[in-house]
Amino acid sequence: MNNEEIAEILDQAAKNATATQQLAEKHEFTLEDAYDIQRLSIDKRLARGEEITGFKLGFTSRAKMEQMGVHDLIWGILTNEMELQPQEEVNLDRWIHPRAEPEIAFRISKDIEESISLKDIHKYVDAMAPALEIIDSRYENFKFSLEDVVADNCSSTGYVIGDWIDLNTEISDLNIDLRINNEVIQEGKTSAILNNPLQSLVELSRLASKAGIKVKKGQVVLAGAATAASYLEKNQHIETQVEKLGKVSFKTK
Numbered sequence: 001m002n003n004e005e006i007a008e009i010l011d012q013a014a015k016n017a018t019a020t021q022q023l024a025e026k027h028e029f030t031l032e033d034a035y036d037i038q039r040l041s042i043d044k045r046l047a048r049g050e051e052i053t054g055f056k057l058g059f060t061s062r063a064k065m066e067q068m069g070v071h072d073l074i075w076g077i078l079t080n081e082m083e084l085q086p087q088e089e090v091n092l093d094r095w096i097h098p099r100a101e102p103e104i105a106f107r108i109s110k111d112i113e114e115s116i117s118l119k120d121i122h123k124y125v126d127a128m129a130p131a132l133e134i135i136d137s138r139y140e141n142f143k144f145s146l147e148d149v150v151a152d153n154c155s156s157t158g159y160v161i162g163d164w165i166d167l168n169t170e171i172s173d174l175n176i177d178l179r180i181n182n183e184v185i186q187e188g189k190t191s192a193i194l195n196n197p198l199q200s201l202v203e204l205s206r207l208a209s210k211a212g213i214k215v216k217k218g219q220v221v222l223a224g225a226a227t228a229a230s231y232l233e234k235n236q237h238i239e240t241q242v243e244k245l246g247k248v249s250f251k252t253k
Contacts, residue, residue, distance in 0.1 A: 092234050129246075180238055
């Protein structure tokens, strides 16, 4: 089975909310192949009229890297079909086994075409906001290898972003939590995201430039999860609160 055929399986699994078996071990594809499969899968979305709205980062926790036996971040692509509006009520039937995790989002103000440093961030980013990402692996039982998850666009499936504020607040050690039906389910610190969420932008610029991909003005970047993800059920109100940045939420049905 070639990369195009694997991309078709994953695309159909996402489109129809039907899980598939793990693929990497059986078909022996590499991490490089996995990113090619990811690109081919996204191309299918674009052919259906979707547009790329940004990027998400994974393994921004050093502990998670060690757990997965890797030494670098992974990244996926966001599209407009994944975007939810704040307080939107979404039908869970569109996904397989979704989970939510609290994040910080950044808005790109200038195309990033090369690797940038932390001190240059303000030249390329003009705002930040509290955010929630919905992840939904297309694999059975939410189990996968590194190559599997990258091929599956790093489980990207949905996101919602709160109000944008200027990039002038120190965010390296803020409280952040995930609440379901007003109960705090997960608590963490923004320092869990590479010690400083802004570092995610530096890492994305490095990875994207290496792959020959431009991070464009107006796109958004999800910096990575600050806590573990929580499984979603119907009739829930899911909210994240980030110290100094505010909150954002959505509902399930």
